[in-house]
Amino acid sequence: MEVLRALAATIAKMFATDLWLTATALAAVGLCAAGLRGHFIAPAVLPFVLAGGVLIALTVGVIRGARR
Amino acid sequence: MLNLAQTAPIVGAAFIASSVEVVEAFTIVLAVSVVRGVRPAAIGAAAALAVLACVVAAFGPLLASVPVHGLQLAVGILLLVFGLGWLRKAVLRAGGVLALHDEDQAFAKETQALRGHAGARETAANWLAGTVAFKAVLLEGTEVVFIVLAVGARPGLLVPAAVGAAAACVLVLALGLAVRRPLAKIPENSLKFLVGGMLTGFGTFWCCEGLGAPWPGGDWAILGLVALYLAAGLALSVTLRRTARRMA
Numbered sequence: 001m002e003v004l005r006a007l008a009a010t011i012a013k014m015f016a017t018d019l020w021l022t023a024t025a026l027a028a029v030g031l032c033a034a035g036l037r038g039h040f041i042a043p044a045v046l047p048f049v050l051a052g053g054v055l056i057a058l059t060v061g062v063i064r065g066a067r068r
Numbered sequence: 069m070l071n072l073a074q075t076a077p078i079v080g081a082a083f084i085a086s087s088v089e090v091v092e093a094f095t096i097v098l099a100v101s102v103v104r105g106v107r108p109a110a111i112g113a114a115a116a117l118a119v120l121a122c123v124v125a126a127f128g129p130l131l132a133s134v135p136v137h138g139l140q141l142a143v144g145i146l147l148l149v150f151g152l153g154w155l156r157k158a159v160l161r162a163g164g165v166l167a168l169h170d171e172d173q174a175f176a177k178e179t180q181a182l183r184g185h186a187g188a189r190e191t192a193a194n195w196l197a198g199t200v201a202f203k204a205v206l207l208e209g210t211e212v213v214f215i216v217l218a219v220g221a222r223p224g225l226l227v228p229a230a231v232g233a234a235a236a237c238v239l240v241l242a243l244g245l246a247v248r249r250p251l252a253k254i255p256e257n258s259l260k261f262l263v264g265g266m267l268t269g270f271g272t273f274w275c276c277e278g279l280g281a282p283w284p285g286g287d288w289a290i291l292g293l294v295a296l297y298l299a300a301g302l303a304l305s306v307t308l309r310r311t312a313r314r315m316a
Contacts, residue, residue: 021149021152021156022153025152029148029279032279043281047281047283051296054272054297057152058155058304062304
């Protein structure tokens, strides 16, 4: 039982260490998907928009971590 | 037909990412073997590997029935979240905000905990030692399985990813057995920094592929993405150090 609990905690830790970072990454992908479907973002531009979104998520995640 | 541009980054990413996890598991198994002997450590580690093999054998074939684009998007998101977490933590450690992870400290902690139980009856102490080794290998092994599944998410790339992870296991075990001490000499944060950049790069690449947006330069774009994230991480860690120095 203890092993299973530790296993669940490890899997949770892999994705929920920083919920804000996870949420931002998911939001970046979600917005890109919505933009592509709604024709707001051209397929050729999408990679750059997503990479920019990921960079913003990383920067804000680091700043939040440094302030704690 | 797979080419070098496709397989080399996959093998490399799986190898480096897995080696970080294997080092962590090996440190604990080594601590167990030092305190209680090789037998309980080996039995615990082997049992955990058997459980992992059963889980992969049971759920691995299900992946083939999932549509490729859906799988790429799901795995891309998984990698992105996983990679960003590692990269962020590595940047904070390199920037001096978080303490560096110390394998020597982990080794001492496990050894101390096991010695605390050494006064118990012999069999119970061996069971405890075996369980500790089992837990360490199962937990770190689960992370390796996630890495292999995520990195090898495209058709035909699961085997190169598994080869990279297996090579990491063999190399770390060989190194560890040769030196017979925790692998503290491996600069773990530098590895995590590199792995975080790689996983984030793969994640971004596959999210776009899964959404149906092609990358300029095809698979070579992965190298550009990894370089971009590593450069950004490096710049952020340098900025953190400078800010801390200015505040001191």
